[in-house]
Each structure stands twice: as structure tokens, then as C-alpha cells.
Amino acid sequence: MSREKRKLVSIKDIAQEAGVSPSTVSRALHNHPHISTETGERVQRLAHEMGYTPSLLARSLVTQDTATIGLVITYTADPFLSRLVQGVEETARNSGYSVFLSSSYRDYERELEVVRSFHERRTSGIIITGSQIDTDYLDLDDRFPLPIVLINCRTYPYSVSADKISGAKQAVEHLVQLGHRRIAFVSNAKLSTDLDRQTSYQQVLREHDIPIDDTLVVEGDGMLESGVRAGQKLLSLPQPPTAIFCFNDLTAMGVLTALREADLQVPRDCSVVGFDDLEISAYLCPPLTTVRQPCYRMGQAAIRMLLQLIRGENGIQAEILQTELIVRQTTGLAPEPS
Amino acid sequence: MSREKRKLVSIKDIAQEAGVSPSTVSRALHNHPHISTETGERVQRLAHEMGYTPSLLARSLVTQDTATIGLVITYTADPFLSRLVQGVEETARNSGYSVFLSSSYRDYERELEVVRSFHERRTSGIIITGSQIDTDYLDLDDRFPLPIVLINCRTYPYSVSADKISGAKQAVEHLVQLGHRRIAFVSNAKLSTDLDRQTSYQQVLREHDIPIDDTLVVEGDGMLESGVRAGQKLLSLPQPPTAIFCFNDLTAMGVLTALREADLQVPRDCSVVGFDDLEISAYLCPPLTTVRQPCYRMGQAAIRMLLQLIRGENGIQAEILQTELIVRQTTGLAPEPS
DNA sequence: TGAATCTCTGCAAACGTTTGCACAATCATA
DNA sequence: TATGATTGTGCAAACGTTTGCAGAGATTCA
Numbered sequence: 075m076s077r078e079k080r081k082l083v084s085i086k087d088i089a090q091e092a093g094v095s096p097s098t099v100s101r102a103l104h105n106h107p108h109i110s111t112e113t114g115e116r117v118q119r120l121a122h123e124m125g126y127t128p129s130l131l132a133r134s135l136v137t138q139d140t141a142t143i144g145l146v147i148t149y150t151a152d153p154f155l156s157r158l159v160q161g162v163e164e165t166a167r168n169s170g171y172s173v174f175l176s177s178s179y180r181d182y183e184r185e186l187e188v189v190r191s192f193h194e195r196r197t198s199g200i201i202i203t204g205s206q207i208d209t210d211y212l213d214l215d216d217r218f219p220l221p222i223v224l225i226n227c228r229t230y231p232y233s234v235s236a237d238k239i240s241g242a243k244q245a246v247e248h249l250v251q252l253g254h255r256r257i258a259f260v261s262n263a264k265l266s267t268d269l270d271r272q273t274s275y276q277q278v279l280r281e282h283d284i285p286i287d288d289t290l291v292v293e294g295d296g297m298l299e300s301g302v303r304a305g306q307k308l309l310s311l312p313q314p315p316t317a318i319f320c321f322n323d324l325t326a327m328g329v330l331t332a333l334r335e336a337d338l339q340v341p342r343d344c345s346v347v348g349f350d351d352l353e354i355s356a357y358l359c360p361p362l363t364t365v366r367q368p369c370y371r372m373g374q375a376a377i378r379m380l381l382q383l384i385r386g387e388n389g390i391q392a393e394i395l396q397t398e399l400i401v402r403q404t405t406g407l408a409p410e411p412s
Numbered sequence: 413m414s415r416e417k418r419k420l421v422s423i424k425d426i427a428q429e430a431g432v433s434p435s436t437v438s439r440a441l442h443n444h445p446h447i448s449t450e451t452g453e454r455v456q457r458l459a460h461e462m463g464y465t466p467s468l469l470a471r472s473l474v475t476q477d478t479a480t481i482g483l484v485i486t487y488t489a490d491p492f493l494s495r496l497v498q499g500v501e502e503t504a505r506n507s508g509y510s511v512f513l514s515s516s517y518r519d520y521e522r523e524l525e526v527v528r529s530f531h532e533r534r535t536s537g538i539i540i541t542g543s544q545i546d547t548d549y550l551d552l553d554d555r556f557p558l559p560i561v562l563i564n565c566r567t568y569p570y571s572v573s574a575d576k577i578s579g580a581k582q583a584v585e586h587l588v589q590l591g592h593r594r595i596a597f598v599s600n601a602k603l604s605t606d607l608d609r610q611t612s613y614q615q616v617l618r619e620h621d622i623p624i625d626d627t628l629v630v631e632g633d634g635m636l637e638s639g640v641r642a643g644q645k646l647l648s649l650p651q652p653p654t655a656i657f658c659f660n661d662l663t664a665m666g667v668l669t670a671l672r673e674a675d676l677q678v679p680r681d682c683s684v685v686g687f688d689d690l691e692i693s694a695y696l697c698p699p700l701t702t703v704r705q706p707c708y709r710m711g712q713a714a715i716r717m718l719l720q721l722i723r724g725e726n727g728i729q730a731e732i733l734q735t736e737l738i739v740r741q742t743t744g745l746a747p748e749p750s
Numbered sequence: 751t752g753a754a755t756c757t758c759t760g761c762a763a764a765c766g767t768t769t770g771c772a773c774a775a776t777c778a779t780a
Numbered sequence: 781t782a783t784g785a786t787t788g789t790g791c792a793a794a795c796g797t798t799t800g801c802a803g804a805g806a807t808t809c810a
Contacts, residue, residue: 082557084796095760100798108758125555130532131473132796135765140469142533150497151691156489163488163515172529175513177501191510194468195480217463219420298695324692331695353489354662357636357669359697422766433790438768446788470766473795 083124092120103128134196143380144174144192146185148204154322154350154369155203158225161373162201169381171198180204180264193218199380201225204265221383223376226267232383233392234376238267238349241365241397242274242319245347248363248399249317250282253408254345258290258315260304260325265296268321271349275319290315294325301328309336316344316408323348323355323364330358330404341406351400360403368395421462430458441466472534481718482512482530484523486542490634492660492688492707493541496563499711500539507719509536518542518602531556537718539563539711542603559721561714564605570721571730572714576605576687579703579735580612580657583685586701586737587655588620591746592683596628596653598642598663603634606659609687613657628653632663639666647674654682654746661686661693661702668696668742679744689738698741706733 085103089096094113102109102117134140145162147155163173174192178185185205192200200218203225214222224230249257259275262268272291279286292307294300301320305328308315320326326348330340338344340360348355348364355362375393382390423441427434432451440447440455472478483500485493501511512530516523523543530538538556541563552560562568587595597613600606610629617624630645632638639658643666646653658664664686668678676682678698686693689704713731720728 082796086796096797097761097799098759101759104798108756110758113758125557127528127531129473129534129796131469131478131534132765133798135467135469135473135767135796136798138765150501151491151494153489153491153494156491156494159488159513160515163513167514172533173513175497175501175511176505177498190465193465195510196467196469219463298691302695327692327695330697334697353636354665354692357640357665359668359672420766424766434767435769435791436789439789442768446786448788451788467766470795471768473766473797474768476795 083126088117088120088124088126092117140196140198141170142172142174142197144197144200146176146178146188146202148178148180150177153352157369158203158373161370162377165374165377189218193220198384201376201380221380223380225372225376228392231392232379232390234372234379236367236372236395236397238270238397239274242271243278244399245319245365246275246278248405249345249347250278252405254317255284256315258308258318260292260294260301260318260320260329262296262321263293271321294321296322296325298324298328301325302332305329305332318344319347321349323350323352323362326362327358340404343409345405347405363402363405364400366398366400371395421464426455426458426462426464430455478534478536479508480510480512480535482535482538484514484516484526484538484540486516486518488515491690495707496541496711499708500715503712503715527556531558536722539714539718559718561718563710563714566730569730570717570728572710572717574705574710574733574735576608576735577612580609581616582737583657583703584613584616586743587683587685588616590743592655593622594628594653596646596656598630598632598639598656598658598667600634600659601631609659632659634660634663636662636666639663640670643667643670656682657685659687661688661690661700664700665696678742681747683743685743701740701743702738704736704738709733
């Protein structure tokens with residue numbers, strides 16, 4: 075177990091050993107056409123024997139390309155993002171790119187800092203999700219002269235989003251069809267993408283001549299615990315809702331917990347709809363009705379768009395992926411008014 | 413929106429503009445003591461105005477230090493790992509390090525490939541979790557001359573683990589205390605760390621003179637779906653178990669689903685214990701009794717150990733963090749034998 | 751035989767930094 | 781006034797690669 079800092083072997087060392095010039099070694103290792111098979115093989119063998127590992131630092135410096143992209147997310151622990159990260163990472167790797175990952179914790183300063191750090195490392199491009207930079211993306215573009223793709227930020231020209239408007243619409247309409255008229259919405263005030271859901275929510279209600287009751291809209295932050303609190307708050311209303319549409323599945327899980335603690339049956343006493351369709355959502359009790367966001371494919375689409383930008387292709391435009399209502403067992407007919 | 417490839421400004425450009433040498437610029441930017449305040453300020457101002465972003469590539473090449481560590485995990489989507497990643501990333505960042513993340517998908521070849529890729533990028537060190545390299549870690553050490561810390565691999569000298577032996581023991585003993593004698597175990601054959609749990613399981617049974625029944629040990633893979641299948645298999649036994657100890661919380665969630673689909677009540681008809689204590693586990697229905705692994709702190713400990721290795725400190729030894737049984741509502745008294 | 755072509759290899763510059771050393775100018779000291 | 785210390789700056793090498801260009805032999809062709 076030798077842990078001392080050994081000097082790494084470089085192309086020069088191989089050159090010396092093989093009695094050729096460094097350039098020849100470099101070419102031999104890259105199967106350059108003009109290298110004799112004899113030299114080629116000898117160099118390759120030596121490189122292997124001497125335990126040579128090329129330095130991508132040095133190479134990137136001259137080729138001006140790191141084959142690396144940076145991915146900024148809000149929290150690693152967010153299960154929705156996990157799948158997205160996987161989509162980015164797998165697709166990137168298949169194209170020969172590696173991925174730097176860093177979290178912004180929904181903090182504007184931190185987000186900028188991460189982007190700068192990526193740029194210093196000369197990543198070929200950057201993908202940002204849950205961006206706080208919404209408003210001044212122009213500034214972003216100005217400050218960092220490298221391709222950037224945003225996820226779920228439709229104001230930015232290069233972005234990938236899920237169609238939340240349609241998703242939310244389907245969800246609320248589903249509830250209306252089941253006879254619900256007191257439908258609550260648990261929002262995520264901190265995230266701008268939340269607006270799409272909320273707008274759809276109100277629109278559907280209006281279309282069905284259902285009065286909009288502000289007390290039925292409560293604020294959350296997209297996490298479990300806030301779902302619980304939101305649920306409790308809604309249940310304590312003089313006239314509680316018969317259905318609750320949630321910002322995401324985690325919030326819905328919290329709401330379900332609140333309902334259970336209040337000894338209410340789902341969906342008999344109250345229906346619940348989530349958003350995201352996390353893997354676990356199908357295994358809840360009861361299995362959650364929710365709007366599926368194609369998180370993996372969103373990651374995939376984002377990295378593809380980024381690679382196009384890196385290659386300098388043009389005609390690239392924002393992409394919107396479809397969402398889909400998955401009806402499971404947390405939604406049912408509205409209870410008869412007693 | 414200018415997306416064309418602008419030439420980045422370098423130290424030389426600033427030097428030219430300021431009428432000094434590149435070395436002076438470099439020193440000015442690092443607040444080197446021997447620089448006159450006048451020059452210092454002028455250079456700093458120019459650097460800012462010209463939009464200078466230092467190249468960490470070039471710097472790393474000469475300083476021989478990238479201030480970057482590589483983190484290899486099995487799947488990004490594994491919620492247990494998400495917290496661990498967070499522990500690594502936050503702690504790394506506080507020490508001025510960035511993190512490369514890549515997944516191995518539990519594939520040996522892939523894992524080696526990722527490690528090699530990290531080494532090519534000259535990461536200062538590497539953390540591996542869910543390693544498949546268990547047996548020939550010596551080979552690993554030989555092949556990659558850089559500090560490596562493994563998580564949950566006790567055979568490797570530099571490792572951080574949770575005390576699974578004690579955790580599993582607490583879990584099974586808890587079940588025995590509740591009067592259970594037919595206790596099943598859902599394993600994860602693919603992971604060597606599973607052995608600790610299984611050994612403890614058998615040991616506790618022996619200590620209490622409970623016969624070991626091989627049909628009560630079924631194989632899973634640590635994912636939701638395999639938990640469902642394992643549950644179904646156990647329930648179809650001529651004499652099904654009254655309690656099921658699961659490799660991890662996801663498996664337990666699957667088992668709970670199987671029980672629910674079979675119209676069995678938890679814990680009245682069957683008790684269930686998980687392992688990990690994911691955040692969601694407290695919000696399941698019923699809330700899951702489980703063994704808590706300090707995943708965040710494990711990540712933290714791993715990166716700390718790695719930084720010590722990087723600094724060349726000695727006297728470093730494997731670290732084992734405590735686990736803790738969290739009793740919630742999926743465990744109860746064994747049903748009376750009918 | 752000479753010229754042209756082809757095959758293989760080396761030289762040297764470049765990428766963008768850092769840093770040891772030398773040097774010039776200024777200043778304080780004796 | 782000479783001496784030494786101090787302060788600020790520049791030169792040049794180094795980090796480990798890649799690559800355009802040139803050149804040396806070998807081969808082909810007329």
C-alpha cells in the first residue's frame with residue numbers, strides 16, 4: 075500500500091524510454107496514420123507498462139476543449155432531480171463528456187458562484203435547473219461567454235421544460251369531473267415555475283364557474299414537511315376542501331400524512347393529486363394520482379441541446395415536453411355534501 | 413444574445429493593456445505582497461473590466477493540484493446516496509474543492525472506467541461508494557496512484573462505513589422482543605455489505621434458539637420492485653413470516669405494497685423493518701420502523717478522510733459510524749398463533 | 751539517373767498559468 | 781558617500797500536451 079506521491083509518467087518519459095520524440099509518442103497514442111506500426115506498437119506497449127495516464131488538463135489547454143459540462147441543481151436530495159441528473163449524465167457520457175455537479179440550494183449568489191467556478195474550469199457548457207436567475211438571464215449570458223441551457227425557465231431562449239400548464243389543467247379537470255368544487259392548491263412560492271400550475275388551476279375553475287377561494291391556496295416549499303403543514307392548515311378551515319392539488323409529489327405525500335393523522339380516508343373523504351410522478355409515488359398507500367413529468371428525458375433533451383450549442387449549430391429553440399396525468403387511487407368521487 | 417465563440421481574455425491581454433509583465437498581473441491578482449498598491453489596483457480593475465476569468469486548467473497544470481475530487485456512486489436516483497452526495501459536496505466546497513460525480517451502475521468495468529477518467533482529469537482524490545472492487549482493492553491502489561476512500565467497504569484500509577452489524581442486530585432483536593419467531597430477511601445479493609446484515613440476522617436468531625429457515629431468506633436488489641416480488645414470494649409460503657426485515661427502506665416499501673395488495677394489515681398481520689431511514693420513510697403509511705444510517709455524515713466523514721490523505725497525513729484509519737433503530741409503526745406484537 | 755512522391759519522424763511553438771531568480775530603483779543606515 | 785536592505789518588477793522556465801511545418805529516407809516513375 076504505497077500512498078506516497080509518485081511522480082506521474084508523462085509523454086516525455088515514454089519518449090525518452092522509447093528513444094523517440096514526444097510528438098511521435100503523442101501521435102502513436104492517438105493512432106495517427108503516419109506512424110509506423112513498429113513504433114506505434116512499441117510506444118503503446120511502453121505506455122501501458124509504465125502506467126501512463128494522459129493528462130486531460132494539458133490536453134484541454136491546447137485543444138481548448140475540456141469535454142466536460144457543468145450541471146447546477148438546487149438540491150441533490152430532491153428525488154425529482156435525481157432522475158434528471160441521470161438523464162444528463164448518461165447522455166453526456168455517451169457523447170464523450172463528463173459532468174461536474176454542484177448545488178445552488180436555491181440561493182442566487184451561490185448559483186452564480188457555481189457557474190463561475192464551472193467557467194473557470196472551462197466546462198464546454200452548463201445546464202442549470204431550478205434557476206434563480208430567471209429575470210436577468212441576459213446578464214447571465216453576458217457575464218459567462220459559454221453555452222448555457224436552462225431547465226424549466228421558459229423566458230430563456232435555450233431551455234427545456236415540461237408542459238406544466240397542460241399537466242395542471244388535466245389534473246384539476248380530472249378533479250372537477252369527479253364532482254369536486256372545493257379544490258385546494260398547495261403552491262411553492264419560491265419557484266417561478268409554480269406559476270404555470272397556479273394559473274391553470276384558476277383557469278380551469280373559472281371555466282367551470284367554480285368560485286375561486288383564496289383560502290384554498292396555501293403556500294409550501296416543495297418539501298415533505300411543508301406538505302404536512304399545508305394539509306393541516308387546509309383541514310382546519312371552516313369549510314375544508316374535498317380535493318387537494320399539490321405542487322409536487324413530495325408535497326402530496328406530506329398532505330397524505332396530514333389527512334391520515336386527521337383520520338380521514340383517501341379518496342373517500344378527500345382526493346389528492348401530486349405532480350412529478352416520482353418512482354415511489356406508485357408505491358404509496360394509496361398509490362398517488364399525479365402528473366408525470368418526464369424528468370429523465372428532460373435531462374436528456376437539455377444535454378442534447380447543449381451539445382448542439384457547443385457545436386455551434388443554429389436554429390435551436392426552446393423545447394417543451396409533454397406531461398401526462400396518471401390516475402391512481404388517491405382521487406375519487408367527491409363526497410356527497412352533507 | 414451573442415453566442416459565438418469569443419476569445420477569452422488571458423493574463424497576457426491584461427498585461428499588455430496595463431503595460432506590465434504577465435508575472436506582475438498574476439501576482440497582482442493573488443495579492444502578492446511585493447506589488448505596489450497602485451499597480452495592484454490598476455490590474456484588478458482592468459481584469460474586472462475586461463471580464464477576465466482565470467483558467468484553472470493552466471493553473472492546475474503548474475501547481476499540480478486541481479482542487480477537485482471525484483465521487484463515484486452506483487445510481488444518482490438512489491435516495492440513500494443523494495444525502496451522502498450532499499454531505500460530500502457541501503463539505504468539499506467548504507474546503508475549496510469541487511466535485512465530479514459519476515455513476516457506476518453497479519458495473520465493475522464501468523467503475524474502473526470512471527476512476528480512470530477521474531484520474532485523467534487529475535482529481536486530487538476519489539471517493540467510491542457501492543464499490544464492486546471489494547476483493548482486489550490492492551489492484552485498485554496499484555493502478556491508480558491517488559488517494560481513494562471507499563464507503564461501506566471494510567476490507568479497504570481507508571473506508572467509512574455505518575455499523576450495519578449492530579444496526580441489523582437491533583432490528584432483529586426488536587422483532588424477537590415483540591414475540592416474532594418467523595422472521596424473514598430480504599437481502600441484496602449484489603452488494604457485499606449485505607453480508608453484515610445477514611450475519612447479524614442469523615446470529616440473533618441463534619442466540620434466541622430460533623431455528624433458521626432458509627426459505628425465509630429471499631433475494632432482492634435493493635429496489636422498490638424487487639421488494640414487491642420478495643413480499644409476494646414470502647406470503648405465498650405455506651407458513652409465511654410474521655415479520656420481515658429488509659435490506660433497505662426501498663425494499664421495505666415494496667414489501668409494504670405487497671402486503672397491502674394481499675389485504676394484510678401492518679403491523680397487525682405482519683411487521684416490517686427497513687434500513688437507511690430515508691426522509692420519506694417517516695411519511696409512509698404506516699410510518700416505517702427502520703435502522704437509521706447517518707448518510708450525510710458518512711459523506712462528510714469520507715471527504716474529510718480523503719482530504720487528510722491528500723494532505724499526506726498519516727495515522728488515518730477506517731471509520732465506523734453508529735446506526736440507530738428508529739421504532740415507528742410498522743412493527744408490533746406478533747400475532748397469536750392460530 | 752533524376753525527379754517526384756510517399757512515409758515516417760522531429761523541431762518548436764503554443765495553450766495560460768505560476769514562481770525562482772535577477773535586477774533596478776529607492777531608501778535607510780553608518 | 782558608500783553600504784546594505786527593501787521594494788517592485790521582469791525574464792524565463794516549467795507544467796504536459798498537440799500540431800503545423802520541415803526534413804530525411806525510401807520508394808516509385810519516367
